[in-house]
Amino acid sequence: MYGVSAKYTGRGLFSDSAEDFASDRSFLNLEFRYMQGDTDYDGFLQDGTPFKGSNIGDYYIEGAVTAGAVYDLTQNGLSLWPYLGLGARHLVDRLDDLGDSGYRRESTYIYLPVGFNLKQDFSKGWSLSANGQLDVLLSGKQASKGIAEVDIYNDQEEGYGLRGSVKLEKQFDKFGIFLEPFIRYWHIQNSEEVLISDAYYVYSFIEPKNETREYGLKVGITF
Numbered sequence: 001m002y003g004v005s006a007k008y009t010g011r012g013l014f015s016d017s018a019e020d021f022a023s024d025r026s027f028l029n030l031e032f033r034y035m036q037g038d039t040d041y042d043g044f045l046q047d048g049t050p051f052k053g054s055n056i057g058d059y060y061i062e063g064a065v066t067a068g069a070v071y072d073l074t075q076n077g078l079s080l081w082p083y084l085g086l087g088a089r090h091l092v093d094r095l096d097d098l099g100d101s102g103y104r105r106e107s108t109y110i111y112l113p114v115g116f117n118l119k120q121d122f123s124k125g126w127s128l129s130a131n132g133q134l135d136v137l138l139s140g141k142q143a144s145k146g147i148a149e150v151d152i153y154n155d156q157e158e159g160y161g162l163r164g165s166v167k168l169e170k171q172f173d174k175f176g177i178f179l180e181p182f183i184r185y186w187h188i189q190n191s192e193e194v195l196i197s198d199a200y201y202v203y204s205f206i207e208p209k210n211e212t213r214e215y216g217l218k219v220g221i222t223f
Helices: 018-023
Strands: 002-011 026-044 050-069 078-094 104-121 126-147 150-156 159-171 176-188 194-197 202-205 210-222
Touching: 026 078, 050 104, 104 159, 126 176, 150 194, 159 210
Parallel strands: none
Antiparallel strands: 002 026, 026 050, 050 078, 078 104, 104 126, 126 150, 126 159, 159 176, 176 210, 194 202
């Protein structure tokens, strides 16, 4: 997969002067991400038959607002940035690319990100930081479109995400560059049951529990 992301960090949210800014530890992050590409599917058909597929069109849009405080742990540039906030993620899996066995799958998550950055500043503009984050699912909506010629909507109440990365950055006079390998993981439990009836039968549908793993490398510029 490939995509773009943007992040804004503001320091000193409660300071009105330079003196206040020096003692104000607060910060605010605004993040946006768009990813797209081809994915592989390893699961089951409705009757329980194992099924695998590849080259499935996939994309997602994600955004988050987080806030926290900066704590200087040592005098040689080591700092801790804990934070929490609110995030949203909208994922589209084109499982209908698999033919009659597939359908269009759309997932929307609202989650609580809780995490930290541990950053070490070095001389000559170099820095190394590690990020760890837990995403607590607050609410989810699963839309399965085109199953038996109907659209099915399931509520997802239980799940979590984990993500981590390590970033190496070099800061120049007016900009910086960085490399950041990362891993992202989602674990979502079975959805709530939905009943759909026709003239003769009542059908039960759930979105089964699923896992998503994403590994990658981010290359960027800072200003």
